[in-house]
Amino acid sequence: MPSKRFDFITLQEALELLDVSRSTFDRWRRKKQLPYTKIGKEIMIDKNELERWFKLHASKRLEAPDAERQEGRRTVAALQPLVVNVGYQSRWAQIWTALMMKELGWFEEELAKLIPERVVQVRWHDGAHGPALVQGMIGGHIQIASMGDYPISLAFSLSRLLPDFRPVLLAFDGKTAGGQGISLVLGNNVDIRRPSRTSDLQIATVAQSSAGGRLSGLLHRFGTDDARIVHRDLDECMADMARGAIGGGFMGEPYASLARHYGLGSVVGAEGLGDDFLSGVVMEESWLARHPAVGIAYLKAHLRVHRWVRRHLREAAELIARVRRIPVKVAEDNLAKIRWDAAPYAKDIAALERLNPGPEGAPPAFFMPDGEIRHDASFLMQAIRELRLPAPTEGPIGGDWSAEQLY
Known part of the structure; x- marks a missing residue:
């Protein structure tokens, strides 16, 4: 028997221990020599070697010469890990974009492209419903959230009562006409x-x-x-x-x-009952102002998922079926019925502003007046340009949904 004692952990255990995604782990393997062992098709990690690697990379900045330490002090913010909390809802087909993005690792991929010098930890939170994500945003526990139209409207209504809470709508997500869905x-x-x-x-x-x-x-x-x-x-x-x-x-x-x-x-x-059923991506305005590249990276991944679903419907359905443990046919039928479109149409914004998420008897200040939805298309436009997609017209698109204006 060999005298050396092995202390291997699985890849999933290592991901949980480091609190990182698979794409981040793979990037550290390539660029930072994170130790691992391949046994057949399985990736295993020696826990002791992983601990030594972590301590080495955590202490490198302290061992630098004085001149480098001075430079390091000026860039300390960039060296600190940035934690990004993303709220999504795997239970709602209309908002499956974020779930697919999580499984594909495309947000982390876009972050590595836009801010390669920064260590970013993405934490995904599967909310039971939209109001839970609104609560998380108000508490500062979630910075990016994918929600349906009523929770979006609720967030903006609550921002009237909570001046420090300033949500901003950056893009739309799944859309269905006339109450379908x-x-x-x-x-x-x-x-x-x-x-x-x-x-x-x-x-x-x-x-x-x-x-x-x-x-x-x-x-x-x-x-x-x-x-x-x-x-x-x-x-x-x-x-x-x-x-x-x-x-x-x-x-x-x-x-x-x-x-x-x-x-x-x-x-x-519920067809014909009221306005279209909409969903979208909301971020906290002050946080976004400090981390604009994160917002652009998320929207690039958002657009990529939409395009992937439109081009590879069956593959997307199989991914959803595997993660949600539902029949592939159910997943495929639902994906096919939804218009996967981030574009801001004027009629979509108007529909959000007509919603009244307030409970009966709520004071008038709770209700959302016209123009209360804060919408910023500049981040989406930048994401579109970086992906080299045809740019839409400036400002909200007029008229009905168009096959040509689909993002």
């Missing part, structure tokens, strides 16, 4: 068109979400305003429907498609 799913024993004792009917939805904000209008259409609304996360809603604990749920995709796929109930679409 959100549906009412009713249990197999419920017929909402001929309701009896509808006051006993419980409909679940996520509070302050893009679905929840539209529910009252849909129930009014069917004359069931007295149905009881209960607030559930999407996973809880599906579980309660499967148990028959609730009459139905008003939910976004892919949950409506999954309910149909597994025979949990019938789907009543």
Whole structure:
């Protein structure tokens, strides 16, 4: 038996220990000689060697000559790791861009191109719903968030009450026309068109979400305003429907498609109910002013994912199916129905400004007046130029969605 004691850890354990992505790990292997051992197809890391490597790189600046230390003091900010917290929602098909970006490692890739001299740690936070990401942004725990239209509108409304919180909309994401992408799913024993004792009917939805904000209008259409609304996360809603604990749920995709796929109930679409269903990328304005290159890097990755989905739909669906553990057909059908477009159309911004995410009885100051959505297209324009894409017209694009103005 050899006397040397091996203390190997797996690649995933090393990623968690260093708190970095796979793309960052690979870059450090190439450029900073991070130690690793390949055993067959598996990458293993000696924990003791990894610890020595980490200490060596952490102490290099301290061992430099005086002149170098003086220079180092002037650039100390660049030597400190920059932590970027990204909020995404793997449960909403409309906002799958960030999930795909995370899995592909393209944000980290663009960061390495734009600011190669800076160590950046990207931390991904999978929010159960949009309001949770808004809360994270207010608390300073999230700097970049992908959200649906009602949470975006909620963020800007709350910024009126919290002057230090200044969100800015940088780009749009998935879009569907006329309320598509959100549906009412009713249990197999419920017929909402001929309701009896509808006051006993419980409909679940996520509070302050893009679905929840539209529910009252849909129930009014069917004359069931007295149905009881209960607030559930999407996973809880599906579980309660499967148990028959609730009459139905008003939910976004892919949950409506999954309910149909597994025979949990019938789907009543929300087409024609109000404005288009939109989503977008929001960042905190003061943080973005300090780190503009990070914003541009994120939007470059955002645009790349959109283009990839349009060109490689099946491959994108297989990625989503693997990560979310849903049928490939469900993932592909949903990806195909969504317009993956970052472009700011004037009608999209107007639709956001018409939303009223405030609860009943909220003071007038809570409601969002016209023009309250702060939108900055300059970062998106820079990302478009760096990717050498045809530049759109300056300012929001007029008219209806166009196949030529698609980003």
